[in-house]
Amino acid sequence: MSRRGELLEFAVLGLLHESPMHGYELRKRLNTALGAFRALSYGSLYPCLRDLLGKGWIFEASGGGSDVLSGSRRARIVYELTADGKERFQDMAESAGPTSWDDEEFDVHFAFFARTKSEVRLRILEGRRSRLEERLANIRTASARNRERMDLYTAALQRHGEESAEREVRWLEELISAERRGIAVPLTTNPPA
Amino acid sequence: MSRRGELLEFAVLGLLHESPMHGYELRKRLNTALGAFRALSYGSLYPCLRDLLGKGWIFEASGGGSDVLSGSRRARIVYELTADGKERFQDMAESAGPTSWDDEEFDVHFAFFARTKSEVRLRILEGRRSRLEERLANIRTASARNRERMDLYTAALQRHGEESAEREVRWLEELISAERRGIAVPLTTNPPA
DNA sequence: GTTAGCATGTAAGGAGTTACATGATTTT
DNA sequence: AAAATCATGTAACTCCTTACATGCTAAC
Numbered sequence: 001m002s003r004r005g006e007l008l009e010f011a012v013l014g015l016l017h018e019s020p021m022h023g024y025e026l027r028k029r030l031n032t033a034l035g036a037f038r039a040l041s042y043g044s045l046y047p048c049l050r051d052l053l054g055k056g057w058i059f060e061a062s063g064g065g066s067d068v069l070s071g072s073r074r075a076r077i078v079y080e081l082t083a084d085g086k087e088r089f090q091d092m093a094e095s096a097g098p099t100s101w102d103d104e105e106f107d108v109h110f111a112f113f114a115r116t117k118s119e120v121r122l123r124i125l126e127g128r129r130s131r132l133e134e135r136l137a138n139i140r141t142a143s144a145r146n147r148e149r150m151d152l153y154t155a156a157l158q159r160h161g162e163e164s165a166e167r168e169v170r171w172l173e174e175l176i177s178a179e180r181r182g183i184a185v186p187l188t189t190n191p192p193a
Numbered sequence: 194m195s196r197r198g199e200l201l202e203f204a205v206l207g208l209l210h211e212s213p214m215h216g217y218e219l220r221k222r223l224n225t226a227l228g229a230f231r232a233l234s235y236g237s238l239y240p241c242l243r244d245l246l247g248k249g250w251i252f253e254a255s256g257g258g259s260d261v262l263s264g265s266r267r268a269r270i271v272y273e274l275t276a277d278g279k280e281r282f283q284d285m286a287e288s289a290g291p292t293s294w295d296d297e298e299f300d301v302h303f304a305f306f307a308r309t310k311s312e313v314r315l316r317i318l319e320g321r322r323s324r325l326e327e328r329l330a331n332i333r334t335a336s337a338r339n340r341e342r343m344d345l346y347t348a349a350l351q352r353h354g355e356e357s358a359e360r361e362v363r364w365l366e367e368l369i370s371a372e373r374r375g376i377a378v379p380l381t382t383n384p385p386a
Numbered sequence: 387g388t389t390a391g392c393a394t395g396t397a398a399g400g401a402g403t404t405a406c407a408t409g410a411t412t413t414t
Numbered sequence: 415a416a417a418a419t420c421a422t423g424t425a426a427c428t429c430c431t432t433a434c435a436t437g438c439t440a441a442c
Contacts, residue, residue, distance in 0.1 A: 005429065018342070024393050032335035033347055035354050038328075044430055046395055074393045074438055113346035135231075142225035149211070152378040153306035154226055160364060161228050164357065171353060185345040198401060217421050237402055239423055269421065 004051050005044065007105055011037065012048060013057065013081065013089040014112045020061055022076040023049060034111050036104035049079060057085030090115070096123045101131040122179050129172045136165050197244050198237065200298055204230065205241060206250065206274065206282040207305045213254055213273040216242060227304050229297035242272060250278030283308070289316045294324040315372050322365045329358050 015021065015029050027045050030037040052058045061080040081089070093116045099105055106128050113121050139162050143155070150158075178185065208214065208222050220238050223230040245251045254273040274282070286309045292298055299321050306314050332355050336348070343351075371378065 008429085022393080023395090028335075032331055033339075033343070033351060035350060039431085041431055042393090042395070043397090043432075050395095076393065107350060110350050111347045114344040138225055142221075146226075150226070151307040154304045156368075156378050157228060157300060157303050158226060160361075164360075167357075167360075168353075175349075185349050201401085215421080216423090217419095232403085234403055235421090235423070236404075236425090243423095 005048055007036070007108060008040075008044065008048050009052060009057075010089070010092045011108045011111075012045075012052065013085055013092070014108070014115075016058060016079055016081050017086065017089055017112075017115070020078050020080040022078050024076070026079075035107035052079075052085070055084075057082055057088050094120055096120050096127065098127070100124050101127040118179060118182075122176065125172055125176050125179065129169060129176065132165050132169050132172070136162065136169070139165070198241055200301060201230070201233075201237065201241050202245060203282070203285045204301045204304075205238075205245065206278055206285070207301070207308075209251060209272055209274050210279065210282055210305075210308070213271050215269040215271045217269070219272075228300035245272075245278070248277075250275055250281050287313055289313050289320065291320070293317050294320040311372060311375075315369065318365055318369050318372065322362060322369070325358050325362050325365070329355065329362070332358070 011030060011034055012026060015026060015033075021029070023042070023045055026049075027040060027042065030040050030045070049058070053060070058079045059082055061078050062075070093109070093112050096109075100109055101124070106124070109116070109124055116124075139158060143150070143158055143162075175185070204223060204227055205219060208219055208226075214222070216235070216238055219242075220233060220235065223233050223238070242251070246253070251272045252275055254271050255268070286302070286305050289302075293302055294317070299317070302309070302317055309317075332351060336343070336351055336355075368378070
């Protein structure tokens with residue numbers, strides 16, 4: 001029992017793998033860095049951390065880091081990965097199942113691609129692409145079938161969704177061909193001025 | 194009790210407002226036409242229909258429609274809106290609260306804009322825009338703050354999210370200015386060849 | 387001095403999925 | 415003859431949010 005948020009656990013382990021952190025900051029990173037978890041609440045995060053402790057994948061490293069905690073605010077609990085935790089993270093990053101192309105799971109996997117084998121990266125990128133192409137096909141047959149009886153706004157929404165999916169497919173295509181050529185990551189566009 | 198899926202109820206009423214339908218088809222339309230409910234299951238839909246019946250907002254109009262049901266497959270249950278149901282739908286379409294700019298709720302509201310007052314449409318479009326601009330601001334400060342310690346893939350994911358949000362803001366801007374000029378819906382792009 | 391941000395947690399409940407149960411019809 | 419699609423429904427379970435509870439510090 002207690003299959004509490006596999007995906008959330010994966011994301012938390014991944015962020016802690018980069019550097020030790022306390023809960024409050026973890027939440028902020030989950031909300032911004034990762035596309036998934038736009039609005040994750042503490043009511044999910046803290047119980048998740050409790051479970052990870054129980055499993056022995058993280059431990060409390062409260063006062064020890066390079067973090068400046070001179071002015072004492074409320075005692076922050078800094079979490080760090082155990083050896084087991086690092087192993088679990090690698091297992092999760094290395095495994096690509098049919099759920100890995102779901103919107104949220106894809107985002108999380110992608111965010112940790114730097115610690116994923118190239119071969120697995122490729123499988124996930126391709127899986128994601130065919131998932132989106134499936135979606136596109138559905139939208140297209142649906143809008144062909146209902147052409148007449150659909151009002152302008154519904155059509156506009158569908159068209160917008162179609163365009164977004166098309167853009168993501170192109171993005172994936174770039175990433176896939178770069179991956180095949182052994183290049184790390186193509187920068188999507190020129191950086192903001 | 195039984196505050197079962199306000200949003201789902203709204204969407205179902207909206208689709209039935211267009212034309213009577215049975216559950217199976219309703220699900221398909223919810224999955225394709227509306228951006229939300231990409232993967233709605235029967236386990237959510239049928240209980241929802243049961244509740245709507247209980248509230249007297251829809252009724253079973255099984256054999257009566259213009260639908261061809263010559264070759265009898267399994268008896269389909271076709272639902273239709275009651276007068277109360279139409280009223281409820283109008284109330285919901287007309288009301289714009291702070292939740293109306295959430296991803297899913299926005300999509301559903303937008304899909305039914307044809308039956309929404311122009312003034313309300315404008316409020317929802319503007320609310321959605323500022324929600325997205327808020328999100329953009331968050332992403333930008335976060336990526337400025339972490340510039341160094343972020344690996345290429347995490348950065349690429351964030352950049353992609355940023356671009357998607359930017360595109361949606363531009364899309365909204367077109368819709369808003371068209372709405373102000375009293376034009377119905379600008380076609381987003383040239384139709385597919 | 388009061389609002390906003392930092393920081394951690396719990397209990398109750400909402401909204402949905404998965405897996406199950408059933409069976410006809412059309413396509414391959 | 416097998417597989418896919420049509421069609422309806424229930425029970426158990428999962429994951430997450432909301433609302434609550436607490437208290438300190440920085441900015442306005």
